[in-house]
Amino acid sequence: DGGITQSPKYLFRKEGQNVTLSCEQNLNHDAMYWYRQDPGQGLRLIYYSQIVNDFQKGDIAEGYSVSREKKESFPLTVTSAQKNPTAFYLCASQGWRGDYGYTFGSGTRLTVV
């Protein structure tokens, strides 16, 4: 079955460390997105990519980096510059055929320890 996979489900980071969250899709979708969720704050867009080797900053890109070397993969790195990284992170993909709706992964919960 086609879908979008995020890993790991839970991730713990020490202060000053960079960590990378994985997002892989086999839906042949063109665009991919990273969102951050904090309690009571809805979805906030971090980065998005509409084609391979190209990506754009969203509303809260500071302290994060991404790459899009393959159509299927859009990893997110939370760098040590992100001062408050504890949150729930969601990845989504979007195809340009059909309804342009998003398919979401199941999320990664990142906690700073």
Place this chain on the structure above:
Amino acid sequence: AQSVTQPDIHITVSEGASLELRCNYSYGATPYLFWYVQSPGQGLQLLLKYFSGDTLVQGIKGFEAEFKRSQSSFNLRKPSVHWSDAAEYFCAVGPKAAGNKLTFGGGTRVLVKP
């Protein structure tokens, strides 16, 4: 710029009662419209979507939504709520052209009383 407003941050409903979640949007033209549901600690799941045609759309889990162009609204309804419907619900509007992002509302958290 497009925007989506979900006026109710929290709604509490008794099990078996009806539920209506409000969604108002601002968009240059009639967009694609979506409702997603998120259970705690999970990703978002598509409940239903509207593109064109019949303004009453049926979705999964017994949900339906009605598009009202004159009111720029896309309200979600369920006649009889089950305890498993406790979740957060997001309305989104999207482009009718490739290359554009969805815009999400802030979400409505639904609590179900026994």
